[in-house]
Amino acid sequence: MRYVIIGNSAAAVSAIEAIRQHDAENPITVISDETHHVYSRPLVCHLLGELVDEDRMHYRPLDFYEQHQVEPMLGVRATAIDTQAKTVLLAGGGSVPYDRLLLAVGGKPFVPPVEGIDLDGVFTFTKWEDAQKIDRYIKDNDVQSALIVGGGLIGMKAVKALMARGLQLTVVELADRILSTSFDHTASKLAESILRRAGAEVITGTTVKEIVGKEGRIDHAVLQDGEKVNCDLVIFGIGVRPNLDLILPEPERQTGIRVNRGIVVDEHMRTSVEDVYAAGDCVETYDMILEVERPIAIWPHATRQGHVAGCNMAGVEKTYAGGFPMNSEDIAGVPTIAVGLTDPQEHEDEYEIIEKYDRAALTYKRLVLRRDRLVGAICVGDIDRAGIYTGLIRDQVDVTPFKEHLLSGSFGLISLPKEYRKHIVVGEGIIV
């Protein structure tokens, strides 16, 4: 019995750990087109910003493969999957047979067709290699300023890294405000003012039309409305899509694996093809709040899905109930957390919003309720114990008895009814 995993990040690692919990013997092979040992992709921005060294990039010890008896095939690209013959075909001609296959291929950065994207100095920003290239480019070309295309979470990560390097930054966002998918209007505007206060320029409502080079280097970029932005470096951080390269285009590939926006999986992380599983940023799963299937590319979800996939692959039944977006990002040193549905656009009368905005302290909290249950939360500046909101969303707790306390300074488990803290208290009448 041979386990094969394509991918080497969050979902792959937790799948390996889950398989080994239940199956100590059967071989596991990992195929990854990156040459690096297991590393944390979220730390790429810290690496570029010189906030961590290379050693800290590895979020598992360097003997991880030996400890878990995994055969790593690093720097090897999988080119196709033959689901009939149950083999993975590799670049360069080799192939790896599998009994159970896990697709943990993650996401691919989305790059729009803009003139000049092939110039030196234009980068996407998701992998370790990207950070290395950008770092080299900055040093070799004495880069002073950068344009970041995309004011979403990836854009913010680029801002964090390059601000730490002391570059002059401009952020360009197509929507009318940055962070439009995770924040509401007030939080977005607050984030923009924080960035401006930190010296960055923020331009919304437009995007890059053309990047213009001079003498082999980037000279400036031109926005859709004609505005010129001087920059030595351009980072595209618009978004990530599930990596479906091994499955699409369908007719040619003929894997039989059903995809939608991401790879379609059931609650056991099984694809439509027997013995083929998928987990992480490449799949679409159940969004518990929006009640639809969609990709939610978040590190904790990838880890959890990989764990569930690994258990099922090893013959132990486990299910994944679904998730919702959750992000923790610091914007120019101000911590922010956004969880769930933070800015409902449809059926607005179904929702109740509670807010607290302290302009002097630059803190903002917003809670979104639907039918007396929390479905979304934003915290800017004051993020202490924000996880309690996450728990209330996940468990769909009826907040009516303590609604007035939700945003108070002393809100905590003490404000909740006793049963909700039954895991920690003892005493008469408490059934744990």
Added chain:
Amino acid sequence: MKRIYVNEEYCIACRLCEVHCLVQHSQSKKIIKAYKEEAPQLMPRLVFEEEGPLSFAMPCRHCADAPCLDACITGAMHRDEETEAVLCDEDRCVGCWMCVMACPFGAIQRNLKGTKAASKCDLCYGEEIPACVAHCPNEALVFEEREQ
């Protein structure tokens, strides 16, 4: 696995649990020296909640299925093999606060004045009985094994 539980009825809100947690995690482990010389970089690892006459200490639950372990991007949050406690390696932590976002008990705090890392209960790793339990004057905190 033994965990810390609190009997709300007998918590007298004296907060000696916080005091002794802080001292236990100080360099000197001496109460006067820790407070006069090492503070304010130190903070107690448990969260204390109080409202009216109701109060209790809320240390990390060391959950069997810990959301913080899923959320940690650096591997700083890890489970100790021997004790099964969930520990945070503060040297690896980069302060991304994903764990703060994930913990439904709000048991993880940010040590902004000290290590700038996530700070949480470690069951006084290495000690037989956690300091908070040992020093609770009214036996409100207990250290025992329960079905979860």
Added chain:
Amino acid sequence: MSLSLLPPEFKIVRDDARCIACQVCVRQCANDVHAYDPEDDWVYSDYSRCVGCHRCVTLCPTNAITCVQNPLDFRANANWTHAMITGLHKQAETGGILLSGMGCDQPQRIYFDHLLLNASQVTNPSIDPLREPMELRTHIGRKPDRVEISCKDGKVKLDTKLAPQLELATPIMFSAMSYGSISYNACVSLARAAKQAGIVYNTGEGGLHPTLYEYGPWTIAQVASGRFGVHPEYLDVAAALEIKIGQGAKPGIGGHLPGEKVSADVSRTRMIPEGTDALSPAPHHDIYSIEDLRQLIYALKEATDYEKPVGVKVAAVHNIAPIASGIARAGADYIAIDGLRGGTGAAPTVIRNNVGIPIELAISAVDQRLRQEGIRNQVSLIAAGSIRNSGDVVKIIALGADAVYIGTGALVALGCHLCQKCYTGKCNWGIATQDPYLTKRLNPNIGSRRLANLVRAWSLEIKEMLGGMGVNAIESLRGNRDHLRGVGLNEVELRSLGIKAAGEA
């Protein structure tokens, strides 16, 4: 409003080198003596409000605080003492009765400290309690005038029917302290410890909380002049009943629980409206003669089918001996006598300090009188009123008691520091209060453990003393005054106690 002439009673001395500003003292003081100044990051104290309960001293993690008598000196005056002067100032300011908690604190003669015990040597060997059985079991109740036994088929049978008895593992019981004057947690501690130690506790005049019915077999239910909480189930669950005529701290006057202490729970237990003052009248308004008392005793016996002992509790006053004789003849199964030093939650200070007589003299008088009249067997005698240690227990039994009630002693075991401010309802140790912030401080798990420890410790000491005297059963010590000698007592006192002077064989 004119200036108060009352100086602080206590002074807080804080060692700033040790104080870590953790603010435990700030949070724990019910009188708001300590406060934290965030600007200067230090804790300071306004000790004018300090009552000397030592809560802060005990909880301070660095022992940075101590509490001393305010070292304010008046010109030396043996007549007008400091306490006399400030007491008078207080009355001039308030126009009210001076109140105190706990028992008489004046330097009246403590006869216990003038009594010495014997030990066996040479002519009569002592007994080692670790090697030989030592009987501390005590039965409270009426003993028969004669016992008839018969022998049938080699088996000995007791023919006489005995009156109901209360069995104690050791001659120590927890005295009457009402729910209302003390907290629910204190009541639970007493009930649990009584069960654990094999003794009983007394409900006092506050009725019995339904959650404590399970401890019924270790409970004496008191029927006091206010008849609070007296209903059929209350009488049924208890192991014995006690009619309270008076108590040592305030003989002749009734009791008063202020409305602030009558919480919802207290009101339910006492069967009175919430927030109203609970007034126990001075006499029972249906007992104006000894015949009336007899009627109530037998009414209670009828109501409980003669299955449990019914006792009477009185304060020790001048004519305690004829009073006790009358009570015995009225049908009581035991008489509890509460001496001058008996404690209370609240009493007028002048009555607490000046009314009544010491229990040592009272028990001696009653024991000798009942023996003279040939009716000593008809009642058990229980001594109360500041039994402070096992030595006091042994001495009072030698003077004639069957067992003792400990009240103050039990509360001290729970943490009381005798600050005497029980009547304020702000007991920092969670004992004499109904304030939910304060009652939490008394964890019944800890409280009952401490009480059971106390009873165990004293029992061990009693066994040692008995063994030393060559006595192997507590019964043999009862009224056995030859084991006592007086020291520093005059002839009248020696005669009253019925004992010889030390030095006499």
